[in-house]
Amino acid sequence: xxxxxxxxxxxxxxxxxxxxxxxxxxxxxxxxxxxxxxxxxxxxxxxxxxxxxxxxxxxxxxxxxxxxxxxxxxxxxxxxxxxxxxxxxxxxxxxxxxxxxxxxxxxxxxxxxxxxxxxxxxxxxxxxxxxxxxxxxxxxxxxxxxxxxxxxxxxxxxxxxxxxxxxxxxxxxxxxxxxxxxxxxxxxxxxxxxxxxxxxxxxxxxxxxxxxxxxxxxxxxxxxxxxxxxxxxxxxxxxxxxxxxxxxxxxxxxxxxxxxxxxxxxxxxxxxxxxxxx
Amino acid sequence: xxxxxxxxxxxxxxxxxxxxxxxxxxxxxxxxxxxxxxxxxxxxxxxxxxxxxxxxxxxxxxxxxxxxxxxxxxxxxxxxxxxxxxxxxxxxxxxxxxxxxxxxxxxxxxxxxxxxxxxxxxxxxxxxxxxxxxxxxxxxxxxxxxxxxxxxxxxxxxxxxxxxxxxxxxxxxxxxxxxxxxxxxxxxxxxxxxxxxxxxxxxxxxxxxxxxxxxxxxxxxxxxxxxxxxxxxxxxxxxxxxxxxxxxxxxxxxxxxxxxxxxxxxxxxxxxxxxxxx
Numbered sequence: 001x002x003x004x005x006x007x008x009x010x011x012x013x014x015x016x017x018x019x020x021x022x023x024x025x026x027x028x029x030x031x032x033x034x035x036x037x038x039x040x041x042x043x044x045x046x047x048x049x050x051x052x053x054x055x056x057x058x059x060x061x062x063x064x065x066x067x068x069x070x071x072x073x074x075x076x077x078x079x080x081x082x083x084x085x086x087x088x089x090x091x092x093x094x095x096x097x098x099x100x101x102x103x104x105x106x107x108x109x110x111x112x113x114x115x116x117x118x119x120x121x122x123x124x125x126x127x128x129x130x131x132x133x134x135x136x137x138x139x140x141x142x143x144x145x146x147x148x149x150x151x152x153x154x155x156x157x158x159x160x161x162x163x164x165x166x167x168x169x170x171x172x173x174x175x176x177x178x179x180x181x182x183x184x185x186x187x188x189x190x191x192x193x194x195x196x197x198x199x200x201x202x203x204x205x206x207x208x209x210x211x212x213x214x215x216x217x218x219x220x221x222x223x224x225x226x227x228x229x230x231x232x233x234x235x236x237x238x239x240x241x242x243x244x245x246x247x248x249x250x251x252x253x254x255x256x257x258x259x260x261x262x263x264x265x266x267x268x269x270x271x272x273x274x275x276x277x278x
Numbered sequence: 279x280x281x282x283x284x285x286x287x288x289x290x291x292x293x294x295x296x297x298x299x300x301x302x303x304x305x306x307x308x309x310x311x312x313x314x315x316x317x318x319x320x321x322x323x324x325x326x327x328x329x330x331x332x333x334x335x336x337x338x339x340x341x342x343x344x345x346x347x348x349x350x351x352x353x354x355x356x357x358x359x360x361x362x363x364x365x366x367x368x369x370x371x372x373x374x375x376x377x378x379x380x381x382x383x384x385x386x387x388x389x390x391x392x393x394x395x396x397x398x399x400x401x402x403x404x405x406x407x408x409x410x411x412x413x414x415x416x417x418x419x420x421x422x423x424x425x426x427x428x429x430x431x432x433x434x435x436x437x438x439x440x441x442x443x444x445x446x447x448x449x450x451x452x453x454x455x456x457x458x459x460x461x462x463x464x465x466x467x468x469x470x471x472x473x474x475x476x477x478x479x480x481x482x483x484x485x486x487x488x489x490x491x492x493x494x495x496x497x498x499x500x501x502x503x504x505x506x507x508x509x510x511x512x513x514x515x516x517x518x519x520x521x522x523x524x525x526x527x528x529x530x531x532x533x534x535x536x537x538x539x540x541x542x543x544x545x546x547x548x549x550x551x552x553x554x555x556x
Binding site: 146147150179193195196255256260 | 532
């Protein structure tokens with residue numbers, strides 16, 4: 001994946017958005033992820049470390065190797081992890097399709113908001129499967145932009161969101177990948193695959209999510225692709241801006257916003273199971 | 279609501295569909311609904327009793343009054359409840375806008391899959407609020423057809439689902455009402471309103487839901503409006519049938535289907551709170 005193809009870009013306000021998102025979603029996405037003492041965990045596509053902090057805090061006696069294709073993102077992630085006083089993470093710049101690790105060298109692999117940006121997610125999963133020891137697990141978390149709906153409904157808002165989906169396709173990614181986590185893991189040969197939806201349901205009784213998710217995560221994400229969407233002729237500026245206003249409208253007292261992430265966990269066959277299966 | 283405006287109709291196979299749906303969803307929708315011994319509960323729009331059986335079983339010492347606008351549906355519901363050996367339900371034919379009960383005569387009101395069919399859901403909630411004693415609760419459960427998405431994605435399937443949404447609008451209802459449960463309850467004056475999404479996430483690791491929900495509940499529901507949708511010119515027969523095939527395609531081993539219901543609970547002010555508020 002070429003760095004410049006990352007649809008959300010690398011601006012400072014985007015880095016802040018990623019951390020806002022992570023804060024709003026920590027419990028929803030990560031409450032059931034904890035790795036045993038001494039286990040070696042590979043985090044793929046750590047970006048600016050938005051999830052790394054949560055992982056490293058929740059599993060203080062596991063050892064994380066967090067990789068990303070962007071050296072700048074890794075520098076930022078390293079700063080944040082050190083700033084949080086965490087010492088159980090090693091960072092490395094690497095490409096997910098050409099990882100410098102021996103086969104079966106990790107107990108667990110963690111992949112969050114990465115497959116959506118990859119042209120060949122199935123290939124990436126095959127590479128990652130080779131790095132997991134038999135009996136180890138993979139955890140995949142992805143959003144699905146087609147899962148977003150809201151009240152009041154708005155065709156302009158839906159059109160603006162669709163720009164993001166189209167730009168992601170043009171960049172070789174897939175903004176609707178959340179719903180495909182199950183078949184991707186199964187087709188990659190992982191066993192006991194269990195996928196669960198994680199709904200971010202937001203109404204005005206949940207002001208933290210109104211601000212932290214609807215406004216500063218999702219709407220900010222769509223707003224972030226205004227220039228490329230207009231430059232690509234996907235939507236005219238007036239219509240795009242109406243869509244953004246309508247997304248903000250869903251943060252009013254009578255507004256509602258819903259978005260779903262999908263979390264999947266699969267296990268690599270143990271040697272015994274592999275033998276039995278032959 | 280005139281009987282003939284009920285979008286799903288009253289055919290025997292539709293009654294079976296409603297019971298299949300109820301069976302597949304009992305835990306998801308109703309696990310957190312139980313009424314105290316001796317409480318008087320009004321069930322609005324009981325239909326053929328698909329939810330009534332669950333309610334009456336789960337709260338054996340509460341007394342239910344279950345009403346519906348259709349005498350035929352009530353006859354069927356009564357048969358089913360008696361067949362299940364339950365004796366804590368009284369049935370009554372009545373219109374939700376003109377209910378023959380004194381103010382504050384119920385401890386709790388339960389409304390499931392009803393508001394979506396009503397032209398004036400806010401008026402209905404105002405009527406129902408008058409029937410609840412101060413401190414009592416209302417529970418509202420509604421689906422949202424705009425929450426359906428699936429893999430493989432299909433424009434034809436989305437178009438067929440959209441026919442259902444349009445027919446429901448034409449009949450005076452609203453198939454996207456799930457996302458509006460929160461503002462409807464708040465605007466009706468209920469307090470402490472809490473809405474939670476209930477996602478029916480289906481992949482092939484959950485064969486009961488593949489059959490009980492994707493196939494026999496949702497796809498059957500869309501299939502059920504084939505004739506009126508085509509008669510209304512909303513979609514040509516070939517396209518509609520392609521949409522149905524594509525919905526069935528989501529039940530294959532690599533298919534995924536997701537749909538979300540919304541459950542809201544609100545409390546009527548106690549007399550003290552009402553006084554304090556003045």
